Amino acid sequence: MNLLLLNQFLKHHDVDGELIEVIDTLMIACKEIAVQLREGALAGVLGTTDNTNVQGETQKKMDVIANDILKNVLETNPLVRGMASEEEDDPVAANDDGRFLVTFDPLDGSSNIDINVSVGTIFSILEAPQNMSGDNVEAYLQEGRKQVAAGYVLYGPSATLVLSTGAGVNFFTLAHTGDFILTNENVQVPATTKEFAINMSNQRHWEPEMQNYVNDLLLGAEGPREKNYNMRWIASMVAEVHRVLTRGGIFMYPWDKRETGKPGKLRLMYEGNPMSMLIEQAGGLSTTCYTNIMDLKPTEIHQRCAVALGSSEEVEAVMEYHTGSKDGAAAALNS
Numbered sequence: 001m002n003l004l005l006l007n008q009f010l011k012h013h014d015v016d017g018e019l020i021e022v023i024d025t026l027m028i029a030c031k032e033i034a035v036q037l038r039e040g041a042l043a044g045v046l047g048t049t050d051n052t053n054v055q056g057e058t059q060k061k062m063d064v065i066a067n068d069i070l071k072n073v074l075e076t077n078p079l080v081r082g083m084a085s086e087e088e089d090d091p092v093a094a095n096d097d098g099r100f101l102v103t104f105d106p107l108d109g110s111s112n113i114d115i116n117v118s119v120g121t122i123f124s125i126l127e128a129p130q131n132m133s134g135d136n137v138e139a140y141l142q143e144g145r146k147q148v149a150a151g152y153v154l155y156g157p158s159a160t161l162v163l164s165t166g167a168g169v170n171f172f173t174l175a176h177t178g179d180f181i182l183t184n185e186n187v188q189v190p191a192t193t194k195e196f197a198i199n200m201s202n203q204r205h206w207e208p209e210m211q212n213y214v215n216d217l218l219l220g221a222e223g224p225r226e227k228n229y230n231m232r233w234i235a236s237m238v239a240e241v242h243r244v245l246t247r248g249g250i251f252m253y254p255w256d257k258r259e260t261g262k263p264g265k266l267r268l269m270y271e272g273n274p275m276s277m278l279i280e281q282a283g284g285l286s287t288t289c290y291t292n293i294m295d296l297k298p299t300e301i302h303q304r305c306a307v308a309l310g311s312s313e314e315v316e317a318v319m320e321y322h323t324g325s326k327d328g329a330a331a332a333l334n335s
């Protein structure tokens with residue numbers, strides 16, 4: 001077997017040398033997070049803190065530890081102008097002359113940490129606009145299409161980096177040597193699927209279009225979709241997206257009427273956009289049900305968005321169910 005290291009692979013594919021340096025720095029942090037997670041209870045990193053983040057969510061100990069590791073490691077790279085994190089109220093300035101901004105969800109799926117189920121770190125890299133410091137929110141409010149790289153590290157039975165620098169999607173598995181090694185090249189999401197993922201407990205809160213769509217999936221071969229669907233819900237977006245990239249599927253966290261003024265649950269800058277880049281780069285689609293997520297113009301650093309992503313024909317189907325409801329609350333907030 002010809003083992004190709006992450007760094008060699010990126011150089012071989014003519015990825016910008018400075019971008020490679022930032023990705024390498026991110027991986028130093030992710031390896032340290034992987035070590036802490038592997039030790040788990042032995043390292044005393046499980047459980048909850050007394051704090052809540054800016055989104056009003058209780059922080060797990062590992063949310064804070066992972067955030068601090070990423071922040072401290074990224075600050076040491078002169079190419080990083082600043083960073084924005086789920087666990088920081090405001091963007092954090094790093095190096096004035098840095099070329100890049102990094103946004104991240106330090107630990108996605110943190111409700112799963114204490115039960116030893118897969119979690120991950122999601123990241124997005126943007127070019128820093130000229131004359132804007134790293135703590136300036138405006139600098140970060142760029143459409144997802146402007147991302148120069150996006151990815152995640154899934155901490156599961158193995159730790160896997162999934163990365164796009166704008167020319168396809170590749171998987172790199174963390175070896176015992178500490179190297180990320182290419183294990184899946186040019187990953188493609190199958191266009192069709194029989195598997196969907198949504199938190200069904202929110203069904204009564206969805207808008208009628210989403211209710212109709214999921215009802216038709218549940219009707220199986222006897223219904224209008226004419227096939228039997230299977231369902232999964234891990235409650236870690238990283239794990240769900242990894243399944244979709246690996247064997248197809250559709251993953252949804254739609255708008256619902258519990259908080260009508262909120263476009264969705266997931267966050268655009270460090271969940272929606274990076275995952276959309278990976279899915280599109282692998283031939284899938286990613287939408288709010290109305291608009292491609294990467295075309296949204298961000299207005300806030302912790303902005304939320306509705307998400308439906310995965311196999312292209314299934315995502316087209318869910319969008320089809322939503323056409324004609326352009327005046328609904330969800331449509332207004334998600335276009």
Ligand code: AHG
Binds near residue numbers: 105265
């Ligand atoms: P985070 O742990 O970063 O706050 O993100 C959790 C997200 C996402 O990973 C997952 O798909 C979703 O929240 C699960 O939400 P429910 O608990 O509402 O199912």
Ligand code: MN
Binds near residue numbers: 108109237271
């Ligand atoms: Mn998350």
Ligand code: MN
Binds near residue numbers: 063106107109110
């Ligand atoms: Mn998180």
